[in-house]
Amino acid sequence: MCGAGPLRMPSAGGTYVCLGFPAGGGGAVLRRASCGKVKVMARKGWRRIVGAVASVSALASLAAVAPSALADETGAVSGVGSFDGAVAQSPTMSQAQQQTDAARKALKEKNDKLQAEYDARQQSQPDTGAREASQVNYGKPSGPVYIGLSTSRWDEKTQQDVSLWKPGDNSMVPYINVTVKGLESGVEYCTDLSQYNYDGVGYSDGYSNACAKASGSTATFKIYLSEVHAESEGFSGKYKTDPVRLYAHVAKRSDIVRGEYSESTSDKLVVSDKTGVLVNFKKLSDVVSISNLRVEDIGAQTVGLKYDYKLDAALKDKVAQICLTTEVYRGYSLDVVKNAQTNGTGTAWGAPEYCGGSDVVSDNDTSADADAKREDLHKIRTGTWSGTVNGKAATIATYTYQSWTRFNTHDLSELGGKLSGTVDDATVTMLNPSTKYGNWGGSNAYAVIQDMIKKKETHRTDPWSSLQTYLQVKFTDGTFFGTNGSGWWGYDDDAAYKKQSVPEFTTKSLAASAESSLTAGNANNVNGSNGGVATAKSKYRIYIDNLSKECKALANKGESMCSWAAYIYSSPTRLSTPDGQNALVRKEPQSGRYYVDVNTPAGYQGTHKIALFNQDAKLQGWTSVRFPVSKFDDVTSKTPHAADIQWLAGTAITEGWKNKKGGFDYRGMNSVTRQDMAAFLYRLAGSPSFDVSKAGNPFRDVTSRTPHYKEILWLASTGVTTGWAERDGSRTFRGMNSVVRQDMAAFLRRLADYEKASPALGADVAFGDVSASTPHSADIAWLAKTGVTTGWTERDGSRTYRGMRPVVRQDMAAFLHRMNANVLK
Incomplete structure (x- = not known):
């Protein structure tokens, strides 16, 4: 059952496809609908064929694509929105093309047959008086039908299309006034314009402009037209722009089954015109252009994009806004198991987000909810790919990536109302510092997985990057050129969305805090694994025991993580990570603790601080990490307890003093002070997790500046030391006293x-x-x-x-x- 579709086209299988009306307007306005067996679908993965019109051959091809292959992409205006860059596993493009060709051939044969049947029926039926007396006059179409015009957008929250179009004389959707004579006065009639002379009439609530009461013997119908076309070209992406002839069919409203379009109404027709009216077509992609996309003002987490735009003079007084949509899809790591094989072929037919979607966060929103949303958008996600290993079904690849959509919208009035010019403030935010962006390795993980299998590789860092922009134009009547957030099937995406690749660039480094700013008060209970002992040039785990609620929520999901940067001191140097260039906050299943993994650099000895910063360069905490000293310059085989000293160095319980030659001295005959004793015992105990900010300090002579402050407070908390009771009732530790x-x-x-x-x-x-x-x-x-x-x-x-x-x-x-x-x- 069709919703309100006056225009219909049979599918290759004989099921009618609805080309429906938006609420509030009448006539051949095409929108998302379902009819009979063929459903216009928007499922997770791709959003296709919703909104304006889809070719019937494309709809027929849709049936060949597994619905499970679909995924979700959403967006936001003047800010950022999510973009799921997942790639579907589906038939190859050549297979889909063959299916489309077959469907298109069947469609043409069906159309020819139906047209012949209609002509034969018309010739065999004697004309009635009503038909002889009636006369149809068509007014001049108010403009061309623009191919690529969308009248609705997809709402992610409601999973429905939302109509945006407001009818009017200056609308991008043209209209035709159709006057019909020879009708019964005072009777309400409805009319449809139909391609191929299909003679049927339907109506639905809100479908008022195409229904009217006859005054005298005449009724005039104002019918709006959205995208309709002659024989579609399916996947070729080359829609014909030849004029299309549409025919008026009129029936009494009382004779029409409400909300249906049925051949049974042909017996009730009072008018079935055979002359028709020609409607012209024009591609919006031919009258909207973007060029000279370039990169400027590269920062640590932002980049400025600049571009030239041009709108045809025919669009004067019709354009409200232009919007640059930028999709960021960046892979950081990709691991493939040995002996893996893929199933099928990956494809990525994508449509950019509607500029103003339902999943939004504005740059001007500084609320806690907005901050949490930006944190969620910036997160690192984990993806997997299925295939076979030694002939058995298995997960063959795991990868980490980021993906989101950035929108930069300008009212045309902000640009001086000019139909051509330059936009120089399209800023992309939330990038990672010291990171290369651009386009390499394909647009998704699949191509890289195939290449790695071919080359027998199991790991790649920075495996791919896709950074694309699309131009969208919003018109004063609410319609727009671009995508409704659901996408189109078979349309020439690159042309329709004005796709441009962003030139490659590398963001600048963040200025890490000076080591002097890392105090006991901002350590935030960050602790190194293995008792705070790390090995140079190896993976090392750092625990965050005071993690924020927002990051905990992401890590608990297991598929997304906060993305931080780790720096090692004395001179702050950013650490690389096993996942690429970001320190990803994860949850350890066995302990429930949150952590990041980093790669320690080669050649490090002694104690060094490692600090963690979030994507806004805010310190999240730090810890001291000890690298074993290989040898002491002042210790020889004759030194008393030389073997014990070497054990102490190898376990990083001590590192001695750095000497002028760059080596280390142990100074074995120096006495041990009480504050040094506290450090020795803390490390001997395995450097247990200890939040100094929550610990009490019983000693009046110990402050945060006292050497080994954390270790002294830990020693006091265990009862290993109580210090001295002074005459005034206070207690002291006397850290510089010898033990x-x-x-x-x-x-x-x-x-x-x-x-x-x-x-x-x-x-x-x-x-x-x-x-x-x-x-x-x-x-x-x-x-x-x-x-x-x-x-x-x-x-x-x-x-x-x-x-x-x-x-x-x-x-x-x-x-x-x-x-x-x-x-x-």
């Missing part, structure tokens, strides 16, 4: 208790200088039974501990190594 051996015994025993260690204990060791009154005597005895200390053997054979003696760094290396091996394990 004496008896205090060290207490530190190590308490750390073992905190870690709930259960070491094997040996026999008691009697130290001649340790008694029950010695501070921490029980801890000293425990330390000896674990084998962490042996003390000194004196000349008389006795053993001493020398508890008040400061601990030197080379002895501390031995204590920590034994503690790890004998106690913490």
